[in-house]
Amino acid sequence: MGRRDYEDDPDAPAANSLVPAASAVVVDEAGRILLQRRRDNGMWALPGGAMNLGESLPDCVIRETREETGYEVAIVGIVGTYSNPRHVFAYDDGEVRQEFSVCFLARPVSGQVAVSAESTDVRWFSPDQVDELPMVPSIRKRVNDWREGNMPALR
Template identity: 40%
Template sequence: MTIGARAVIRDDGGRVLLIRRNDNGRWALPAGTMELGQTLRDCAIREVYEETGLSATAVTPFALYSGEQLHTNVFGATYQHVSLAVRVDSWTGDLLRETDETLDAAFYPPGEFPEDLSGAVRPTLADLARFESGDPFTLA
């Protein structure tokens, strides 16, 4: 079992920030695994900073994913990942296009995402849209 967080960051024009992961080359939301003694909120904030250079100053949780979050690592071990999704409500700083964990980062309009997109991006954004329209927190 692993536990972590993913973050949705939008600019004033509604574009979504995606990072190109250096481990698999796919475009994804900023995300990662919680460190020992860390809260999920702090995990989301740390991952945003590590992968984008941006400092999230306020976040709102809107979904928790667990069930079918099965993955196999490079060593062939299967694990289940539990991930909290948060909306970044405010942030400061300048976007870094490349970090130790990312090959690129950019804001994209939702209808113009890159082809090599992580499978979690669209469902996460759909859950955020439902949450923002008044539906309850997603627990999946």
Template identity: 45%
Template sequence: MTTINRTAAGRKVYVHDPDAPRASVVVPSVFVVARRRDGRLLLVRRCDSGAWELPGGRVDVGESACEAAVRETAEEAGVPVVITGFAGMFTDPGYVVQATDGEVRQVFALVLLARALDGTPHGDAYETSEAAWFAPEDLGGLVIASPARAWIQQALDVGARPYLG
């Protein structure tokens, strides 16, 4: 059991925590494993928890998952991307997020692969404080929530079949 963030006014993330509130809605989200030609991976640092994660977020009404992935990566990291593949679908009912408005969401995450086009990564100063490129071998020393770490590992496993779970 892990609670990622317990700040009084912010978003709260619960991973298999028996004290987690019960989710009232399942929210489809996309997260993007964007890589440069040199293999470095794009990560963003959340303002609320300070943890590093993949850029991504909720799919809005009227947009496709791929459109949401491109939009979220540009918003959170300032980097335009092209979606190139699918790493997996992650639907763990023990992973819930309590939003700042009080809504409790069960995460339903599609993790997509992408190629970065150009741009210098930077945070949006709203959800993300910074964005940066990391070599895969340097990820071990970063604070990354266990679900996001598993998503990244799945995406980096070259030749693996997409995860469906």
């Protein structure tokens, strides 16, 4: 299924759904960040996705990271909460989803790089390599918030 992101775009379609979601900035011991290249839009992104019924947001991001990258992670903080009503995702099936996402900070505890049905590539990048990657503005904001340390600690 294809997806198009609209942010602060007057031509964006109106949202018709709101789905809680979570993403993760996964950082290894070398300070590298784990990113996946999305199959639906070709952009580099953080692992993450929609929360299922009966699941907490932390459980959601742990599951999504495992499914999309091959890594089990431990949550060590929160990067931020992102709920811009002027940011929507339009899907080929007609759903137009308003953004509502919590981005967690995580570290890998086991696993190895694995591409999923949702991605075409999964890689570790040094923070300075991220600036050159094609990425939607909302994901770049999360990465920049992490790099700039604009996040509360989770204890």
